[in-house]
Amino acid sequence: MDRRKFIKAVGFAAGATLLSGMGITEATELLNDKTNKKMKIVVLTGSPRRNGNTNYLAGQFIKGAEEAGHEVYRFDCAQRKVSPCIACNRCGMNGPCVFRDDFEELRPHLVAADMVVFATPMYYFGFSSQLKAVIDRFYALNGQIKGRMKQAALLMAYADTAPEEAEPMLLHYRTLLRYLGWKDCGTIVAAGMWPEGAVNDTKYSRMAYESGRRL
Template sequence: MKITVLTGSPRRNGNSTYLAEQFIKGAEEQGHEVFRFDCAFRQVEPCRACNRCGMDGPCISNDDFQELRPHLIGADMVVFATPMYYFGFSAQMKRVIDRFYAINGQIKGAAKRAALLMTCADTSPKEAEPIRLHYRTLMDYLGWTSVGEVVAPGVWTADSVQRTDYPQQACRLGKSL
């Protein structure tokens, strides 16, 4: 299976990035091919809503999304690994998701799987609901099948996720595919 993993943390060794690494480890152990795209460290312009792409063509912005584009289209699975920022995806990841518009005709309705790996400082389960709802709405719109969510609350400081069971959950999810 071809898997594209999108990481959204602006910290190179952030907690959500660590979850992504553990997921990748599990998936690669099972022989899956993984392409990782670190949204925060790539140049991806926001969608300009110019509609030049027509939802199924080249984007007017010539940036690093061009490298990601074929991996998203060809992926059997897309993984969203992000910290929760003000109850949503990180801005760096949201920029990339907004650019899905240019490939909408090739990814909407495609038989793809997806997963959400999310970290947040909050410990209240209700605080994670807005991002989970956004993710599930995205899955419904695209017609993709979610195969799992690993939501790691209470992990704010660097490396704090490593003292929890969430990395093992992410690795197991990767192995389960």
């Protein structure tokens, strides 16, 4: 899809908390417009609430992406056993991890992915610890995923409504992508979401579906 279609798809209302960083890159346009490539997409969810807001956003995104013909592998970090990195450096940033846990299942999907989507609640201005533990385990894959052409997106919900409260997470996300050399496809940041189900039937869930559908 091209940049104009994407922006239209997600229906960027001015002032909405669908924040900056949006915009399909030139490389993405080539991938999707010129080759119509079927993408392998990994969706990492970080909420322990099975019926929570970010799981709903992730589900809507996945529905759209699968309808568009893409292959999606979903990894619910909070439902899996993934030990935090212990900085033993036995992997040498590019090798087997000392832990033989559920990250082993995710590993080949991350390496092969054309796109990685992070779906997480804001916890104290950052990713949930469940998702962060998985991101830290990227360390053992660093040599295989850094500098490899991947697209990425962020789906995030938080209870507050002040846009500046979302800035630390967006900065973290963008800095992570810059380090990895991945391309940002966009961020859907749902403000004012506290109870489970708050995001259902909102513009954010429609944006999530449309952004997957129009990939």
